[in-house]
Amino acid sequence: MSTARTIVGMSGGVDSSVAALRLRDAGEPIAGLFMQNWADDGSGDCRAEDDRRDAVAVCGRLGIPVHFRDFSREYWDGVFAHFLAEYAAGRTPNPDVLCNREIKFKYFLDAAHELGAEYIATGHYARVAHEGGQARLLKAADRSKDQSYFLHQLGQKQLSATRFPLGEILKSDVRAIARDAGLQTHAKKDSTGICFIGERDFREFLARYLPARTGEMRTPEGHSLGEHAGVFYFTLGQREGLNIGGVRGFEPAPWYVVGKDVASNVLYVDQGVDSPYLYSRALRSEAAHWIAGAPPSPRFQCHAQTRYRQPDQACEVIVRDDGTMDVHFSEPQRAVTPGQSLVLYDGDVCLGGAVIASTDAALEQRLREHAA
Known part of the structure; x- marks a missing residue:
């Protein structure tokens, strides 16, 4: 059992590092917990070990204990299987929303309670306010980094047991705080894109699970413009990856995805960022x-x-x-x-x-x- 009252989700990034630092400096009894949510798929692109080492180093610097949990099976069942099913149906899912609901504020919260803690804390940019016996989720003070969008599926149980130490400060100050505290994550690049994919080619990754099936690209009026590699690789408003050159009878303007017909395997495209079809x-x-x-x-x-x-x-x-x-x-x-x-x-x-x-x-x- 941990003697910590709050368990901080340590991702190995600068945000969770500073979240832990702020709680420690406020006198809160804390411990860290590193979650592995994606099993190494053999591609060489998994950053979990690097992140784990950084999380351990930060906890060591802060003088707090660190715990480890492997939630990769839960992530596959609760997030990734849904992610694949949605893409196969021609929709564009948001796995970060599911990851928060199913992993970070479910299995992580359960693990913290098993360790004897009352609260969890993360490096999310959001705030929690308590009023009239209810917990309310608020936007972060730094609107450019606000992450309440990804946290909207949380409920009273999760929010009443959650702390967001970065909710009131600016992202620009976070790196300075980490640097001044000698935390090695102070200059670490922020992770981008879908958490389990990391810095890799999205289409190549998705093709491992949803094999390419070429089909026709056409305009909404029915003009054929060539082939696509698979409708589920594209999302509405997307410009990249269409590989449409100059087309006779059309202006030399960029093309955008404006529709998908999964049943017929047809990708619809139109010219102009403000196409009325969008x-x-x-x-x-x-x-x-x-x-x-x-x-x-x-x-x-x-x-x-x-x-x-x-x-x-x-x-x-x-x-x-x-x-x-x-x-x-x-x-x-x-x-x-x-x-x-x-x-x-x-x-x-x-x-x-x-x-x-x-x-x-x-x-x-x-x-x-x-x-x-």
């Missing part, structure tokens, strides 16, 4: 999760993000009897993507959110009607 004004979601346990009312106005770091968008929300939502935006939205997360806000307060099921984008509606 825009929608309404969406239907899957069943919503509410941080407070219930929506503010069956019908209300708030702001929303349909992708990470998107500026807040004004909308009206109608909660249906089955828990799904109809959301209508005040302004047209670009590249709203089924499979991604819709996250709702009332000012700084994150209300919750849901997976996007469908939109009223013209091409998506046409394909849906054709499939029916």
Whole structure:
């Protein structure tokens, strides 16, 4: 059993390092815990050992004990299997949302309690406030790094037992704090992209699990433009990887993915970053999760993000009897993507959110009607 009251999730990065440092300096009894969430797949791209060494070194520097847990099987079952199924269905999932709900704030929280701790802490940029017997998830003080979008599936149990020591400070200050404390992670590059993929080619990685199946690329009007390597490798609004050169009869403007027909294995593309086929004004979601346990009312106005770091968008929300939502935006939205997360806000307060099921984008509606 640990004598620590708070267990800090140590990722081997600068954010979790400074989260632990701030708690220690505040006099909180803490220990670190390093989670391995992805088994080495033999590609040589897994950074888990480097991250583990950095986490151990930081804990040593801070004079705190460190624990280890392997959650790679739980990650496969709870996150990665869903990730593959969504891509195979032509949707674009957000595994970081699932990873937080299923691993970091479930198995990690359970492990901390087994070690005798009351709380967990992470290096996420977000805040928790307690008011009227409820825990509320708030945006971080550093809006450019706010990660409440990825945490919207957490509930009262998780938030009441969670601390975010970086919620009130700026990212620019975090590296300075780490440097001044002599932490070796102070200059370490931030991890980007999907956590288990790391710095590697996404299409090559996905092809190991979803083999390429070439098909036709065409415009929404039906002009054939060549072949694609597999519709599930692409997402709405994507420009890279289409390999469309000059096309006779079309302007020399860039092409963007505007639709996917998985059943027919057709990838739809159009020219222009503001192609009308990329825009929608309404969406239907899957069943919503509410941080407070219930929506503010069956019908209300708030702001929303349909992708990470998107500026807040004004909308009206109608909660249906089955828990799904109809959301209508005040302004047209670009590249709203089924499979991604819709996250709702009332000012700084994150209300919750849901997976996007469908939109009223013209091409998506046409394909849906054709499939029916």
